[in-house]
Amino acid sequence: xxxxxxxxxxxxxxxxxxxxxxxxxxxxxxxxxxxxxxxxxxxxxxxxxxxxxxxxxxxxxxxxxxxxxxxxxxxxxxxxxxxxxxxxxxxxxxxxx
Numbered sequence: 001x002x003x004x005x006x007x008x009x010x011x012x013x014x015x016x017x018x019x020x021x022x023x024x025x026x027x028x029x030x031x032x033x034x035x036x037x038x039x040x041x042x043x044x045x046x047x048x049x050x051x052x053x054x055x056x057x058x059x060x061x062x063x064x065x066x067x068x069x070x071x072x073x074x075x076x077x078x079x080x081x082x083x084x085x086x087x088x089x090x091x092x093x094x095x096x097x
Contacts, residue, residue: 013069013072013073014063014064014066014072015063016073017063017069017072017073017076018059018060018063021059021063021072021073021076021080022055022056022059022060022076023056024076024077025055025056025076025079025080025083026052026055026059027052027080028079028081028083028084028087029051029052029055029083030049030051030052030055031048031083031084031088032083032086033047033048033051034048034087035086035087035090036086036087059076062075063076
């Protein structure tokens with residue numbers, strides 16, 4: 001691969017990470033906050049839905065500011081998996097996003 005091709009592939013991976021990894025992280029954060037915030041259900045859902053926009057913007061900024069392309073892809077996906085597990089596994093709270 002030439003230098004331009006390598007740069008294009010890295011940029012494409014960061015763009016995909018920003019779009020899809022950021023969306024996954026925003027969705028999982030919304031689900032997590034909808035379950036665990038100590039507010040009334042309507043307030044939890046409203047706050048979590050508004051917070052997801054901030055999370056997505058931060059994920060996009062991280063995707064283009066990360067040291068490596070691998071880190072730009074793995075960190076949002078790892079955080080998404082952890083938040084999804086925490087949000088969707090417990091049955092004790094009786095709350096679902």
